[in-house]
Every structure is written in structure tokens, then in C-alpha cells.
Amino acid sequence: MTWKQVFTSSVGQKLTMGLSGIFLILFLIVHAGLNACIWAMDGGVMFNRAAHFMGDNVVPRVLEIGLFVFILLHIIQGLMLEASNRSKRGTPYAVSYGNRGSKWYSRSMGLLGTIILLFLVVHMVHFWIPSRFTGVAETTLPNGVEVHDLFSLMMATFQENIGVVILYVIGCISLAYHLAHGFQSAFRTMGVHNKRYVAMLKAIGYGFSVIVPLAFAMMPISMYFGWVK
Amino acid sequence: MEHYNMNLTLKVWRQENSDKKGKFETYKVNGISSEMSFLEMFDVLNEQLIHEGKDAIAFDHDCREGICGACSMYINGKPHGPWELNTTCQLHMRAFKDGDTIVVEPWRAKAFPVIKDLVTDRSSFDRIIQSGGYISVNTGNAVDANSLPIKKDHADAAFAAAACIGCGACVAACKNSSAMLFVSAKVSHLALLPQGEPEKESRVLNMIAQMDKEGFGGCTNTGACEATCPKGISLSNIARLNKEYTLASLISE
Numbered sequence: 001m002t003w004k005q006v007f008t009s010s011v012g013q014k015l016t017m018g019l020s021g022i023f024l025i026l027f028l029i030v031h032a033g034l035n036a037c038i039w040a041m042d043g044g045v046m047f048n049r050a051a052h053f054m055g056d057n058v059v060p061r062v063l064e065i066g067l068f069v070f071i072l073l074h075i076i077q078g079l080m081l082e083a084s085n086r087s088k089r090g091t092p093y094a095v096s097y098g099n100r101g102s103k104w105y106s107r108s109m110g111l112l113g114t115i116i117l118l119f120l121v122v123h124m125v126h127f128w129i130p131s132r133f134t135g136v137a138e139t140t141l142p143n144g145v146e147v148h149d150l151f152s153l154m155m156a157t158f159q160e161n162i163g164v165v166i167l168y169v170i171g172c173i174s175l176a177y178h179l180a181h182g183f184q185s186a187f188r189t190m191g192v193h194n195k196r197y198v199a200m201l202k203a204i205g206y207g208f209s210v211i212v213p214l215a216f217a218m219m220p221i222s223m224y225f226g227w228v229k
Numbered sequence: 230m231e232h233y234n235m236n237l238t239l240k241v242w243r244q245e246n247s248d249k250k251g252k253f254e255t256y257k258v259n260g261i262s263s264e265m266s267f268l269e270m271f272d273v274l275n276e277q278l279i280h281e282g283k284d285a286i287a288f289d290h291d292c293r294e295g296i297c298g299a300c301s302m303y304i305n306g307k308p309h310g311p312w313e314l315n316t317t318c319q320l321h322m323r324a325f326k327d328g329d330t331i332v333v334e335p336w337r338a339k340a341f342p343v344i345k346d347l348v349t350d351r352s353s354f355d356r357i358i359q360s361g362g363y364i365s366v367n368t369g370n371a372v373d374a375n376s377l378p379i380k381k382d383h384a385d386a387a388f389a390a391a392a393c394i395g396c397g398a399c400v401a402a403c404k405n406s407s408a409m410l411f412v413s414a415k416v417s418h419l420a421l422l423p424q425g426e427p428e429k430e431s432r433v434l435n436m437i438a439q440m441d442k443e444g445f446g447g448c449t450n451t452g453a454c455e456a457t458c459p460k461g462i463s464l465s466n467i468a469r470l471n472k473e474y475t476l477a478s479l480i481s482e
Contacts, residue, residue: 009474010409011475014471085406088444100457181450193466
């Protein structure tokens with residue numbers, strides 16, 4: 001059996017989705033944790049320092065390459081699976097099976113993922129592209145280091161336009177439902193069938209899918225309402 | 230339960246063969262007893278059609294006691310109809326009220342092409358079984374009972390998985406038309422027992438390869454299959470199949 005056969009089989013494709021999904025879940029923890037520095041209420045000093053470390057240090061830069069690889073893999077494989085799975089029915093049912101036994105969001109992973117992808121494009125245009133390519137105004141940290149003033153960029157992005165805040169909240173809601181199914185499904189795909197572990201992973205999954213997207217959603221909201229100084 | 234008679238409107242999928250396009254036909258059936266099974270109601274309708282000189286509706290059935298897996302009707306949006314843990318033949322008309330309209334469709338999946346009306350070709354399941362759903366043993370004298378110790382919980386889980394009758398309701402219910410619940414039941418049933426051990430790896434690899442070849446969709450763990458399964462096959466079998474497949478694909482040459 002070749003590696004190609006493994007990863008093009010239906011179970012192999014699920015594994016690709018699950019493993020890349022778990023990597024992205026880990027990324028979300030790092031991202032939410034670092035961004036929480038905006039709530040240090042120090043005019044963005046701690047946040048800008050954290051952002052500078054992530055952009056400057058070699059370790060996060062190498063991990064960033066991995067992040068892009070996994071995110072692309074997750075998107076491409078996900079869209080391919082969605083298209084392939086949709087093509088297997090042929091004649092559609094006149095009466096649909098509906099909600100019996102499955103949650104709407106577990107059946108809508110492709111749609112939720114696509115909303116997240118569209119959100120990500122806007123999000124990258126807002127922050128990642130200016131920070132890497134088109135340039136961000138500089139500021140000087142108390143220790144004298146010149147850094148990108150990403151904190152002011154965030155404030156400017158979210159304070160001026162309620163539309164942007166709403167867009168970010170929609171992105172976070174989609175992420176929450178995507179995770180509500182994705183988190184536990186990834187572990188089932190990796191073969192966890194022990195009832196105690198499944199129950200535990202389900203509980204952690206639901207908790208994670210509420211807490212992390214809520215933390216993300218609170219960032220634009222708290223900036224818009226001026227709770228961040 | 231009180232006995233009652235009912236008049237019903239049926240919308241049934243009629244399709245001459247796999248090449249022709251099908252469509253719904255509406256039929257009225259009167260005086261149906263609440264004690265009848267769903268298939269007996271179809272027998273009454275077919276008698277009526279034959280008397281009118283029309284073509285009877287083709288549907289699969291065999292044992293009519295819920296153990297063979299032949300019957301396969303998608304009734305009002307659910308495989309095997311509204312009752313849980315139940316096959317179409319064991320669905321009784323007391324599940325319906327006088328004046329109800331019932332929509333009956335065949336299993337819909339490209340891997341289950343319609344042969345005629347409500348009869349689909351489920352030989353793809355047979356080919357999946359042929360690819361690995363067996364154990365190879367030399368025949369001879371029956372061995373002594375308990376010569377092969379088996380953990381009680383493994384025996385129970387294997388037995389629960391072996392309850393799968395291969396009807397294909399899981400495929401019919403799944404939004405991806407995936408056969409994973411069926412394949413996982415067959416793989417789990419043998420993987421949990423010492424008799425299945427020697428062919429453990431080749432079995433799961435071959436059965437998944439055949440499943441993919443037959444044109445079933447991939448599993449996305451939604452759980453619709455488990456909810457519709459007449460034999461209550463657990464979704465945890467799919468996780469076990471994933472584990473078996475992953476381990477086998479890692480160690481295979």
C-alpha cells in the first residue's frame with residue numbers, strides 16, 4: 001500500500017481533515033492568547049511586543065509556514081470532500097431526512113468552513129498583509145525597540161466601522177459551530193471510540209467552541225465600544 | 230391498542246428501470262387496518278393495481294420479521310419509516326392516522342441504482358463483504374467451547390456489531406451516501422474476536438478500498454446513520470474502523 005493510496009482513501013482524507021484541524025485548533029489557542037494582550041490596558045504596549053515577537057522570532061516564523069500548509073490542506077481537502085460527498089446521491093429525496101440524529105452544523109461543515117474562509121481573506125487583508133508587505137506605522141516600545149503599531153491598526157479597524165465588527169462576529173459564530181462538530185469529529189476520525197474519552201472530548205470540544213470564538217468576538221466588540229484603552 | 234381502519238393517500242416512486250427517469254404516482258388505499266404491516270398495506274395496494282390491470286409496485290422483501298435486511302423503503306423522509314430500531318416490514322399501520330399522506334421513495338445513492346420502483350441494487354454491499362468481511366479457517370471438527378477465551382465485553386460488542394443486517398438504511402440516511410456504518414459494523418464484528426485477528430489488517434484495507442470503488446461518499450461523523458439503523462449499530466464502530474484502518478495503513482508494506 002502506497003502513501004498515496006492511504007491519503008486518497010476516504011478514511012485517509014478524513015485523517016487529513018482531522019489532523020490538520022487539530023493543528024488549526026492549537027493555532028487558535030496561541031492566536032487567542034496573544035491577542036488577549038489587548039486587554040492589558042497599557043495602550044497596546046504588551047500586545048505590540050507580543051506581535052513583534054511573533055513576527056520577528058524564528059520559531060513562530062517557521063511554525064507559520066506549517067500553519068499555511070495545514071490551512072491550505074484543510075481548505076482544499078475540505079472543498080474537494082464536500083464536492084465529492086455531494087455528488088454521491090444522484091436523484092435527491094423528495095422528503096429530506098432532516099435533523100434526526102444529526103445536528104445541522106455537523107451537516108453544514110462545508111458551508112461554515114466557506115464562511116470562515118471568506119472571513120479569513122478579509123482578516124488577512126486587514127492585518128496580515130499590512131504587517132508583512134504594505135507596511136504599518138511604527139511605534140517605540142518603552143525598552144526602545146521599534147515595532148509595528150498593530151494595536152493602533154486594530155483600534156482604527158474596529159472603532160470606525162460597525163460593519164467590520166459585525167463581519168468579525170459572524171466569522172466567530174461560524175467558527176464556533178464549525179468547532180462544535182469539528183473538534184470531536186477529529187478525534188473520532190483518529191479512532192477514539194472509548195466511551196469515557198469520547199464523553200470527555202465532547203465536553204472539551206463544546207467548551208472550546210464556545211470559549212475561544214467568544215474571546216475572539218470580544219476583541220472587535222470591546223474595541224468598538226471603547227472598553228480597550 | 231384500539232383497532233381502527235384508515236384511508237390513505239400514497240405517493241410512491243415509480244421507475245421502470247435504472248436507465249429511465251422515475252416519478253411519483255399518487256394512489257388511494259382504503260380500509261387499511263391498523264394491525265397490518267406496512268408491506269401488507271403495499272400488498273393490498275398491489276392487488277388493487279393488478280385488478281385495475283396496472284403494473285404492481287416492485288419492492289424488496291423477504292423474511293418480513295425484521296432480520297433479513299431485504300426491505301428498504303424511505304418513508305416520509307426516513308429509511309424504514311417513523312419508528313426507531315425498526316425495519317419497514319415491522320412497521321405497522323398504527324404508526325399512521327386516517328387521512329395521512331405517505332411519501333415512499335427508494336434508497337437514493339449512486340452506489341444503489343434503482344432496478345425498478347422501490348427496488349435498488351445493493352450488490353455493492355456484497356462486493357464489500359467479499360473483499361474482506363470473512364475469516365479463513367480450515368474446516369474440521371468443531372473446537373471445544375471456551376478453547377478460545379474471549380473477553381465478555383469484546384464478545385458483546387462484536388455481537389452488537391454483527392446484528393447489522395446490511396439493509397443500507399445508513400447509506401440512505403447519510404447526507405454523503407456513505408457506507409461507513411455498514412463497513413464499520415462488519416470490520417468491528419471480526420476485529421474484536423480472536424478468529425478475526427489473522428486477517429485484521431488486510432480486511433480493513435480491502436473493505437475500505439472496495440467501499441471507495443463502489444462510489445459511496447465519505448463519513449463526516451454526523452450520526453444520521455446511527456439514528457436510523459434498525460439494528461442500533463453504534464457510531465463508535467466507525468471510530469473503531471478509523472483506528473483499525475489507520476494502524477493497518479501505517480504498518481502495511
